[in-house]
Amino acid sequence: MITVQQLRMARAALNISQSVVAEAIGLNPMAISDIENEKTKNPKASTLSALQGFYENCGLEFTEAGGVRPNNAEIKIYKGDEGFRNFYNDIYSTSKDGSGDIAIQNGLPDYLIKHLGSDYYDMHSKRMVKISPNVRVLIKEGDKSLIGSNFATYKTVPAEHFNDQTIYIYGDQTGFITFGDEVEVLVLDNPEITRSLRVSFDVIWENAKDIH
Numbered sequence: 001m002i003t004v005q006q007l008r009m010a011r012a013a014l015n016i017s018q019s020v021v022a023e024a025i026g027l028n029p030m031a032i033s034d035i036e037n038e039k040t041k042n043p044k045a046s047t048l049s050a051l052q053g054f055y056e057n058c059g060l061e062f063t064e065a066g067g068v069r070p071n072n073a074e075i076k077i078y079k080g081d082e083g084f085r086n087f088y089n090d091i092y093s094t095s096k097d098g099s100g101d102i103a104i105q106n107g108l109p110d111y112l113i114k115h116l117g118s119d120y121y122d123m124h125s126k127r128m129v130k131i132s133p134n135v136r137v138l139i140k141e142g143d144k145s146l147i148g149s150n151f152a153t154y155k156t157v158p159a160e161h162f163n164d165q166t167i168y169i170y171g172d173q174t175g176f177i178t179f180g181d182e183v184e185v186l187v188l189d190n191p192e193i194t195r196s197l198r199v200s201f202d203v204i205w206e207n208a209k210d211i212h
Contacts, residue, residue, distance in 0.1 A: 001045070002052050002062050008036050009068045010055040024089055025050040026123045046082065053078075053086030057093060078185040084115045087185045088124055091170050092131075099171035100133030103201045106166045107137040107154075108179065109145035115183045125150060138201075138208055146211070155208035169198050 011021060018032040027047070034040040035047070052062065061071035078087040095102060113121055128135070128151040135152035139145075140162040146154050168175035172191040178184045188194070 002048060003066060004036060004038055006062050006066060006068055007051055007055075010060050010062070011036070013060060013068055014055070014058055021051070021054060023127070024054050024093055026120070049082050050086065050089070053083070054089055054093075057086060057090040074189045076187040076189070078187070080182055081115045081117070084183045084185060085117075085120055087175060087187070088116065088120075090173075090187070091168065091175075092124065092127060094171040094173065095128070095133040096131050097171075100131065101170075101198075102133055102135040102152075103169040103198060103205070104135070104137040104152075104166065105169075105201055105204070106163055107139045107143075108164065108166055109139070109143070109147045111166075111179045111183075112147065115179070121147070136201075136205055138204060141209065154211050155205060156211060157204065157208050161204075167197070167201075169194060169201060 011018070017029075018036070019029045021027075022029040022032045025047075027050075031040070031047075035043050035051075055062070055068075056071065056076070059071055061069050063069060078084060091102065116124070125148060128148075133151065135148065137148065137152050137154045138157055139154055141156040141158050143156070148154075164179065166177040166179070168177065172194050173187050173189045174194045174197055175185050175187045178186075
């Protein structure tokens with residue numbers, strides 16, 4: 001488990017405010033302050049995990065020796081429901097920084113609610129509306145679960161062209177989501193590959209059906 005000292009070091013390394021961190025993970029800024037100043041003696045494990053996920057998404061790595069350093073790895077893996085929420089925090093952070101063109105292929109809305117939780121998704125939906133990103137989602141023909149319709153545009157593809165491997169293209173990254181008993185996301189941070197996949201998505205999007 002990460003330490004309070006590492007949390008302070010991580011925020012200092014990124015030179016960001018407690019308010020920025022709090023907004024990214026859905027907490028009050030005072031809660032971040034209380035944790036860093038050790039007024040909160042036993043922070044929830046879920047809160048520490050969310051903070052760790054946020055800083056790791058920002059390119060930092062927590063070392064076993066109690067330090068913090070940049071992580072230059074091109075591949076990130078998120079596992080479980082908490083990891084899935086950290087993945088969504090990464091999407092939001094990337095979009096907020098100006099890379100707001102998000103393309104989602106083989107969208108499976110029901111699985112999102114199952115693994116993210118309805119409360120978290122409501123929070124995510126509201127923050128996405130505020131930054132107004134360009135979000136395009138390809139779903140299977142006949143699917144009516146347009147849960148992100150307040151900030152995303154949906155089109156449908158025939159069932160024979162749809163599979164359960166959901167792909168998120170955002171910024172210079174591509175996330176490959178596998179839904180099972182435990183959700184797992186592999187994120188590839190490679191601008192050239194992401195650019196190629198985005199071109200392929202655009203072709204499919206142009207030929208997909210609008211939802212009326």
